[in-house]
């Protein structure tokens with residue numbers, strides 16, 4: 001059966017959110033690794049931490065929106081020519097990435113809440129993100145900060161590995177197998193809204 005284009009590719013909102021989150025994730029890894037390698041007294045350290053925390057909270061919101069959009073609309077079925085192993089690997093990678101994109105902001109929030117330094121987080125210099133009260137009040141919060149910081153770092157490396165796997169697989173489909181797998185997540189000249197096509 002010939003499938004309609006809107007049934008075989010992701011909609012415009014899903015595509016937009018995918019690439020925005022991907023871009024912000026790469027930026028966050030670069031900012032995170034840079035800021036933690038600078039001396040605390042370096043003039044860029046404080047602003048980099050603040051922008052890191054601001055973008056991290058933004059990613060959390062965007063991933064929530066992406067999951068809401070996914071749940072409330074249609075998700076195109078996986079391409080028919082994928083093997084069972086490829087389908088399982090893709091599913092595992094996608095849900096692993098969602099889990100990391102949710103867990104990283106949460107562990108980041110725990111780190112700043114548990115830090116004995118008690119530095120406030122001002123999102124984009126505008127809105128204060130409150131610390132998690134029951135964590136900042138604990139006498140053993142330095143130990144909590146240590147654990148959360150290690151988890152945050154391990155998740156970052158797992159995220160880098162999953163993104164490399166995910167992007168590598170997409171590029172393999174596009175350039176080697178020359179199929180439509182990657183094109184499903186690229187913007188097209190046609191606007192799509194949750195499974196409905198609007199021809200320009």
Ligand code: HEM
Nearest residue numbers: 028029032033036053056057059104105108109149153156
């Ligand atoms: C998807 C979102 C996020 C990503 C990809 C990310 C990534 C990273 C990376 C790569 C590092 C460096 C790890 C290291 O080498 O020690 C880091 C450190 C850090 N991040 Fe995030 N982060 C995210 C969200 C957040 C959020 C929302 C907050 C706070 C509200 C936050 C707070 C921190 C802090 C305080 C550190 C320094 C930890 C330390 O000094 O050990 N992060 N992050």
